[in-house]
Amino acid sequence: MADMSKVFEYAPAPESRDIARLKPSYQIFVNGEFRDGGSEPVKTINPADETPLAEVAEAGPADVDDAIRAARRAYEGVWSTLSGASRGKYLYRIARAVQERARELAVLESLDNGKPIRESRDVDIPLAAAHFFYYAGWADKLEHAGFGPAPRPLGVAGQIIPWNFPLLMAAWKIAPALACGNTVVLKPAETTPLTALVLAEIIAEADLPPGVVNVVTGGPSVGQAIVSHDGVDKIAFTGSTEVGKSIQRALAARDTKLTLELGGKAANIVFDDAPVDQAVEGIVNGIFFNQGQVCCAGSRLLVQESVADEVTDSLKRRLTTLRVGDPLDKNTDVGAINSAAQLARVRELAESGTEEGAVRWSPPCELPGRGYWFAPTVFTDVSQAHRIAREEIFGPVLSVLTFRTPDEAVLKANNTAYGLSAGVWTEKGSRILAMAARLRAGVVWANTFNKFDPAAPFGGYKESGFGREGGRHGLEAYLDV
Ligand code: NAD
16 A cells, blocks of 8 residues: 555646737638627636636627628639649648647637646647648549549538537538538637637638638527528538437438537447456546547446456546646646536536436545536446436546446447447457447447547447548548539
8 A cells, every 4th residue: 555645746737828829809700801790799718717718709690691602702713723732732731830839729728628738739739730731631632532533522511510629620620621622611619719710810821712711609599590501512510419410400401411420428348358457548538538528438338247346446546546627737637627508417417327326436636616627427336227328428427337248248338329439448359350340339449549540530320420520531521422
C-alpha cells in the first residue's frame, strides 16, 4: 500500500487564456463578410465557471437566405468551375493556417466547450487540420476515387453541427464538401460558436472567393431555416437522433440529399484474455474522453464474467487518479460538461440508474463550486432493461454489464437502437475479426478505442444515422453519384 503522505501533488499548470485572443463580440460570416445578424446577439459562456466569454451575433431568417444565395452564386460563378488542383490549393492554405493558429484555437475551444486543453491541443485541433490536408489531397484526384470518370458536385450544402467537437465537426463537414466542388452554409451549435467563427476568419484570410463558405450562428430555428430553404441541394447533420429524424421527415418529399450522424450507445467488449491494464486505459479513454460527450463513446462496458471483478476493481483504482477540474490546466483529464441543459440530462439519467437498482460509484473528487461539473461515474449491476443501458447519456457515466460467451457478447452489444461504434479487447486476432463481422456498428476498434484518422470512414447503422464521413467514402456524401 503506497504511503499517501509521500504522493506528490501536481502544481497547477494553466494555459494562458490570453492565447485565445477572445474578442468582446463575434459576427456571422456571409458572402465573404462579417456582419451583425438579424436576431438579438447572445452571450456564449464558459461552462467551467459560467462567466460570459463574448457576445455572438445570431442569424435571422434573412441572413440564412442571404447565405444560401451567396453560396449558390459562388457555386455557379466560381467554385464548381475551378480545377480540382485550385480547390486543393485553398484547402491546403486553410489547413496550414489552422496549424499556425493551433494554440489559439485550442485555448478558445477549451474556454467555449469546457474540454481539457490536453484534448483540444492534442486531438481536436490537429485532427481538424489533418482533415483539411487529407481532403485537399483528394480535390484533384476525384476521377480516381471510384465514383466514375467525372464525378460532379451537388451544389449548395447546408451543414449543421453539435457542440462536442466544435472545430473538428466543422472541418469534417467543410473539407470534403469544398474538395468535391460544393459551397457551404455552416451552422455551429449555439453553445460553441467561437472556433467556427475563427475558422471563418482563416477562410477569409485564405482568400476563398466570397460565398464559398458561410457561417451562420444561432439555435434550432437557424438550423430549421437552412433545412427548409429550397436553395440547398444537400443537408449534412450531426447531432441528436431526435433532431435527425425531424430533419429526415422535413426532407421526405424533396430532392435534397441527406446524411445523418446521430447518437450512439457503444459496447466496449473485454474478453478474459485481454491485457487488463491496456483494456482499462481503453475503457477510460472510451467513456471519459471529452467528459463522455462523444457520440461513439464506449458507454456500455461488456466484460467477460470470469474477469469482471478484476477489471472493475482495476478500473476504479485508475479512476481515482483522474484529475477533474480547470479545463485550461494541462494536467486536467476531465473538464466541464458543456451546458446546464446537458448537465441536467446527465444527472437525470444517472439518478434513473440508482432508482432502477444499479449500483453507483464515483472516485473521491472535489468538483469546482461554479460551472457545470459531473464526477466520473461507474454503474455496476446494470441490466439491459435499465435506461442507463439503453439511452445515450452523453456524459461521463459508464454502465457495466457482463457476458459469458462470445455469442452473448454479440447479442448484448447489438441489443441497442444505435450502431455507431464498438470496441473489442482480446489477444486473439481471429476473435477480433469474427466479432467485427457480427457487430452492427459503423466502426469497430480492436484493442484501442476512440481512434480517429481522416482516412478512415466514420458513420452509423440504425438510429445512429446513415452516410459516411472521412476517407474516400466521405467524398460520396458530396458527389452526385
Ligand atoms: P442537437 O441535435 O440538439 O443539436 C445539434 C445541432 O442541430 C445544433 O447546431 C442545433 O442548434 C441544431 N438543431 C437543433 N434542433 C434543430 C432543428 N429542429 N432543425 C435543425 N437544426 C437543429 O444535438 P446536441 O445536443 O447539440 O449534440 C449531441 C448529440 O449529437 C448527441 O446525440 C450525439 O450523439 C450526437 N453526435 C453525433 C455525432 C456523430 O458523428 N454521429 C458526433 C457528435 C455528436
